[in-house]
Amino acid sequence: MDAISGLSSHAVTLRHDLHRHPELLFQVERTARVVRDELDRLGISWRACAGTGTIAELRPDARGQRIALRADLDALPLTELTGLPWASTIPGRMHACGHDGHTASLLAAAGYLQLRAGELPGPVRLIFQPAEEGGHGALRMIEDGALEGVAAIYGYHNWPPLPFGRAACAPGPIFASNGEWTATITGRGGHASSPHLCIDPILAGAHFVTLVQQIVSRQIPPQEAAVVTVTCFHGGTADNIIPETVELVGTVRAATTTRRDELAGRVQAVLQAACSASGAQARFDYRPCYPATVNHPQPAAAAGRALTRLLGVGALVSDGLPVMAAEDFGYYLAHVPGCFILLGSGVAGRPIESCHSPRFDFNDDLIPVVVRLWAELAGIPADDAHPGGRTTPASHSR
Ligand code: NI
Numbered sequence: 001m002d003a004i005s006g007l008s009s010h011a012v013t014l015r016h017d018l019h020r021h022p023e024l025l026f027q028v029e030r031t032a033r034v035v036r037d038e039l040d041r042l043g044i045s046w047r048a049c050a051g052t053g054t055i056a057e058l059r060p061d062a063r064g065q066r067i068a069l070r071a072d073l074d075a076l077p078l079t080e081l082t083g084l085p086w087a088s089t090i091p092g093r094m095h096a097c098g099h100d101g102h103t104a105s106l107l108a109a110a111g112y113l114q115l116r117a118g119e120l121p122g123p124v125r126l127i128f129q130p131a132e133e134g135g136h137g138a139l140r141m142i143e144d145g146a147l148e149g150v151a152a153i154y155g156y157h158n159w160p161p162l163p164f165g166r167a168a169c170a171p172g173p174i175f176a177s178n179g180e181w182t183a184t185i186t187g188r189g190g191h192a193s194s195p196h197l198c199i200d201p202i203l204a205g206a207h208f209v210t211l212v213q214q215i216v217s218r219q220i221p222p223q224e225a226a227v228v229t230v231t232c233f234h235g236g237t238a239d240n241i242i243p244e245t246v247e248l249v250g251t252v253r254a255a256t257t258t259r260r261d262e263l264a265g266r267v268q269a270v271l272q273a274a275c276s277a278s279g280a281q282a283r284f285d286y287r288p289c290y291p292a293t294v295n296h297p298q299p300a301a302a303a304g305r306a307l308t309r310l311l312g313v314g315a316l317v318s319d320g321l322p323v324m325a326a327e328d329f330g331y332y333l334a335h336v337p338g339c340f341i342l343l344g345s346g347v348a349g350r351p352i353e354s355c356h357s358p359r360f361d362f363n364d365d366l367i368p369v370v371v372r373l374w375a376e377l378a379g380i381p382a383d384d385a386h387p388g389g390r391t392t393p394a395s396h397s398r
Contacts (some may be wrong), residue, residue: 023093058123071102205277
């Protein structure tokens with residue numbers, strides 16, 4: 001068994017252990033312990049960062065440029081339905097986004113880079129980050145020095161809609177910027193038989209839901225990706241009561257952070273207009289979440305070359321970008337150049353279980369691919385050492 005195969009099969013065992021014990025946001029204490037124990041075992045020194053985050057460095061004194069490789073640690077609040085032997089042991093918590101695999105594959109890469117540390121042209125920083133799922137963990141890591149001295153950063157997300165052997169790392173936006181809003185419409189409640197004595201907030205809300213659809217279709221250039229979705233509409237208690245208030249909740253997403261904030265402004269304007277038609281009052285609360293994840297041209301080109309070497313010509317795809325989900329890797333890319341990569345993990349003949357599905361599981365076949373990819377980007381062409389260990393070319397995996 002070659003080094004990468006050995007490290008990868010050990011990482012699969014680690015991954016299944018992490019999968020059994022999912023933890024949320026910054027409360028990833030056990031996961032942090034697994035990461036730190038493994039780094040100790042590999043002889044790589046580390047320090048805590050942002051509490052449960054960890055940063056470690058290989059060849060810190062090397063003269064070349066320092067690159068950073070990032071994995072996220074946290075799971076999601078849902079109950080697993082896979083029935084797998086390594087399924088979550090905790091009801092209501094699950095590694096449904098594959099961050100267990102991101103962490104295990106970075107640990108496998110750490111083992112490989114440590115084996116070949118003498119060949120590294122520059123320092124390689126390993127970033128294990130908590131609270132990607134809505135907790136702005138990346139921001140806390142940056143505030144605690146995770147990017148100090150870093151010339152370029154790379155990260156990846158496993159991506160079930162793309163077949164295994166395909167990847168995306170195009171320059172420009174790869175994940176959207178997102179924000180959420182709450183609209184509270186206050187009318188005048190009363191008897192349903194006397195609508196003329198009331199101001200009906202349900203009707204105002206209905207107008208708002210319809211009118212808000214024209215923002216993306218009529219006010220945003222058709223070439224640009226943008227989403228406005230109403231996801232909750234709460235109001236009313238009985239058939240004979242016009243309620244006093246209704247509450248609507250929704251999301252705005254766009255390829256740029258500026259456009260996202262503009263969308264929120266337009267949603268608010270539509271809300272005001274829909275309410276003023278009947279005299280209802282509107283309140284709008286907007287909570288911007290993650291910035292767009294925007295890849296820088298040079299690191300994206302470097303990632304593209306490495307992926308083409310590993311997966312074959314034709315492995316790179318660019319349609320369907322940006323993905324309109326959001327990812328806090330964008331914070332890193334706002335500070336230093338870098339690239340976030342989507343690695344296809346779909347298996348031919350099996351239904352796609354997307355990230356955040358209760359039937360999702362990380363595809364462990366990605367682990368050796370990630371080890372080779374990170375080694376390439378760190379300046380060690382992994383395939384030269386193991387020409388027989390090439391990943392199946394994309395053309396064979398459709
Ligand atoms: Ni994720």
